[in-house]
Amino acid sequence: MSEKDIKKEQENTELEDNTANTEENNGQEQAEETVEETGSETKAEAELAEMKDKYIRLMAEFENFRRRTAKERMDLLKTANEDLMSELLPVLDDMERARQSMEATKDVDAMLQGLELVFHKLKHVTQLKGLKPIVINAGDDFDSDLHEAVTQIPAPSEELKGKIVDVIEKGYTLNEKVIRFAKVIIGA
Structure with a gap:
């Protein structure tokens, strides 16, 4: 063998050694990445399990709150x-x-x-x-928010056309909310 051939063979051997080392290093890096991925996957799975547990507990707590509120509302209605x-x-x-x-x-x-x-x-x-009667006098303007027109009659005078002529039934408010409209007769 010539010196050239020996040098080439040494270079090839060095190349093979470098390639083997590189492949070995790549294998180690991949193994480390796999270990890291496996570690991060188990960490993610643990976090997911923890979040699911929190979600289930929160839903149970909300359901209990809803039931308790409904029961309290029913008790309040019974004793209102x-x-x-x-x-x-x-x-x-x-x-x-x-x-x-x-x-x-x-x-x-x-x-x-x-x-x-x-x-x-x-x-x-x-x-x-809080119960108050709605005060209405003959000659007042008709207000559909407070009055219910039962019928219309011919107005006794020109001034009473479209106005309240008579009150049939008093109206009432409870704490400023109308609970019964006043039944009135309107002049036509």
């Missing part, structure tokens, strides 16, 4: 009028006593005074709870 009824019980007792005294006495003036007292007591209790 308790305060009003407690306030009306003395009026009911007074009405019972008035009825008993009407059977026993023939004095009309005394019965009227007793009924008047009971009526004022009832009116006072309802006003305390």
Whole structure:
């Protein structure tokens, strides 16, 4: 073999060694990347499991809140009028006593005074709870937000055309909300 051939062979051997080293290094890097990927995948899976657990707990907590709120609302609806009824019980007792005294006495003036007292007591209790009558006079303008036109009659005078002529039934508001519209007759 000539010196050239020996040099070429040495170069080839060095090249093969370098290639082998490079492949070995690449294999190690790939193995490290696989280990890193596996580590990051398990970390991601752990985070995902943790998030799922939090989600499930949050949904359960919300469902419990919804049920509790619905139950509280039903309890409130059942006892909403308790305060009003407690306030009306003395009026009911007074009405019972008035009825008993009407059977026993023939004095009309005394019965009227007793009924008047009971009526004022009832009116006072309802006003305390926010019930107010809608004040309407003949000749007032018709307002569809407060009044319900039952019928129209020929206006007694030219001034009452399109205006309220008579009130059939009082209207009421409860804390500024109309709970019964006033039934009125309008002049045509």
